[in-house]
Amino acid sequence: MAAQARSADIATLESIQKRVLWLSAYLVHHANSVRPNPDTTKVGGHQASSSSVVGLMTALYFHALGPGDIVATKAHASPVLYAIEYLRGRLTAEQLRGLRSLGGLQAYPSRRKNPEIIDLSTGSMGLGAVSAAFGALAARYVSQHGGAAMPTRFVAVLGDAELDEGNVWEALLEEAVRELDNLLWIVDVNRQSLDRIAPDARRGQLRDWFRGAGWHVLELRWGGRLRALFARPGGERLRARLEALGNAEYQSLLRLPPGGARKVLTATPGGEADRAVDRLLAEISDEMLGALVGDVGGHDLPAILEALEEAGRSRSGPCVILADTVKGWGYPFGGDPMNHSALLTQGQLDELRASLGIAPGQEWAGFPTGSAEAELIRRAPAPYAPPPLRDGAPEVPESLDESYPSQTSTQEAFGRILGRLSRLPIGDRVVTLSADVSVTTHLAGWINRKGVYFPRAKPGFIAEGPQVVQWKESPEGQHIELGIAEHNLFLALGAFGLTAELSGMTLLPIGTLYDPFVSRGLDALYHALYAGGRFIVAATPSGISLSPEGGAHQSVITPGIGVALPAITYYEPTFAQELEWILLDGLQRLIKREEAGESLYLRLSTKPIEQSLAPARSPAYRDAVLRGGYRLIDARPQPGYDPEDNAVHIFAAGVMVPEAVEASRALRAAGVWANVFAVTSPDLLYRGLRRARPHLIDLVSADEEGVPVVSVLDGHSHGLAFLGSALGVPQIPLGVDHFGQSGARGDLYRHYGVDGAAIAQSALSLLARGPALE
């Protein structure tokens, strides 16, 4: 940009920045103090956190963003984003006035709730920026698998304390992330978090850690006025003094009365004044010096523009801008360590209005048509428009016609199903991801056929002897192997599950991990779902059926997670054929754009199951499997079956079905008829209860109204504990309600009371049929 044009633009940008500062403060003020608030709960909003990024965000949106760029905004700077979108004409004043109200603009940027303006969701610290990083990876993947290279760049603006979250560094350790030249992070280094002032060493560490991870680091440490002073005699000593101050001391300088800063800056360890610095500062008034101390790079528009331009130059990896800022910039509580939740008082707001030149009554004013500001905003690139969905949705076959061994586990069946998918056209859209457990979750066959993805080709080395997996890494591969970091797995799954909407190409992401480690990445899984990603999670093995592996590897609480998580359907099938149907249906639901489209959580096992126990294949069987369960053993036609006297319902999920069948046989000897229901999805049975005709109620017939229930699953018993109350009958819920432990499978089932004998015993006690079966 020519220097003259640039200085005109900078003056205009400064004017826009002021309006962004004003609007972001005012919309929070309005929500808290102007809008009627019948229940008097504090509405909240973060004025201080917003103010520290006004310069960075103004420069980004009105100068640096290209038409193909999308942004993940620091969650608690959402008021700044909303102010910017208002000035861009994408929000109305009425919408700004609805901040944090039902159906209105969300507290934190939400793609799910405000899709018209939000490309990438943020909220929980550390997750939004990492999602953006994996978004950049997904966009790269799409461009290398026949799609458009869109979005062209993923930009994340994040708070400095977000980098306290370990998951951020887990992402930076991923080898593929350092390859991403379509990724820019801008860190708002205001040295404060919620309660704390940042550790003194952190500023230097951030630079070193990002560099160590292969990022190009740009720093916006000091503003232009201070840098000019540094160039004068004594200037380097002043810089050294400023940079040697601890964070708390520096923050305190921002709040000292006039004259205070000079004393601190000219001090030396020996106690006498630093003559060179003293001379340098002699012509600067106390008031000016106070303001000069706060002249940091993240509020210096020309410096920000330069850094953003530099960041936009092509290079081989990701870029980060470390921008020093002041939290509460422009407000009376700027730099106050306790300003995180502070709100401007009416008096402070009035002063701010006057100082920013906003006339009373003009609080919501934008820029008049034809003004330099309106012109600059008009010239800025249009908001991101994703490319149209490429060649429609891939076809999911009706059936795979796969045959399964007579004894097989759901995990083994999963491997076979993927093997079959790899030979079908739909397989070209599947991308698998695993956090270092792909071989042990049965992905080896798939990987051998499809190869491992890496953004650039890597030389392969031929190993001697037969190998379980051919580890060939190239941009054509379709499996992504991550390090052992379940947060990365879920955030990457979420990002790959958004490509239909962001890049115009439907990918079908399938991630595998051991079921106990779902909780390790749970926060990321929740975020990935909330952010709108659609994907399949195959969690295997699960439960105590993993027997000798012991309590640390046996998942107990995951059924509850599966039932409770929104936007994902949890299934726990028993038989291979059921898994095939569920997976095909799950793929179909990933493709569906309407509400019914959801992610899929499969809780699988390595326990071999006798497949001949399964019903004969039929459309009704398939339909019931997909609805959440079916009657496997029907006692109703048996002579002497009396639902009011000698009948019991056993509901068993997944691998516990054979135990339920065994119990039904034992019960027959005791004169009790047991119906066995195989529950394929506790989640769907539960959700269905709110429907007019719940599937659960359809499973039992009208004359079975009083039949009591025993439920059993390989996980915490409460996963199926709702059945009795839903049917209005007594229930004994069996399951694993304590930590697991090592042991033979039979011993463990006996120990935790989920074997055939325990099921039968529970049935008898429900029928008040006296002592237990031995």
Ligand SMILES: Cc1ncc(C[n+]2csc(CCOP(=O)(O)OP(=O)(O)O)c2C)c(N)n1
């Ligand atoms: C995972 C998580 N833990 C805690 C919080 C609560 N919280 C909100 S903002 C914040 C401090 C963030 O500091 P920083 O990232 O430096 O942002 P700043 O407000 O200083 O810009 C905390 C702890 C959160 N939102 N997410």
Ligand SMILES: [Mg+2]
């Ligand atoms: Mg901070």
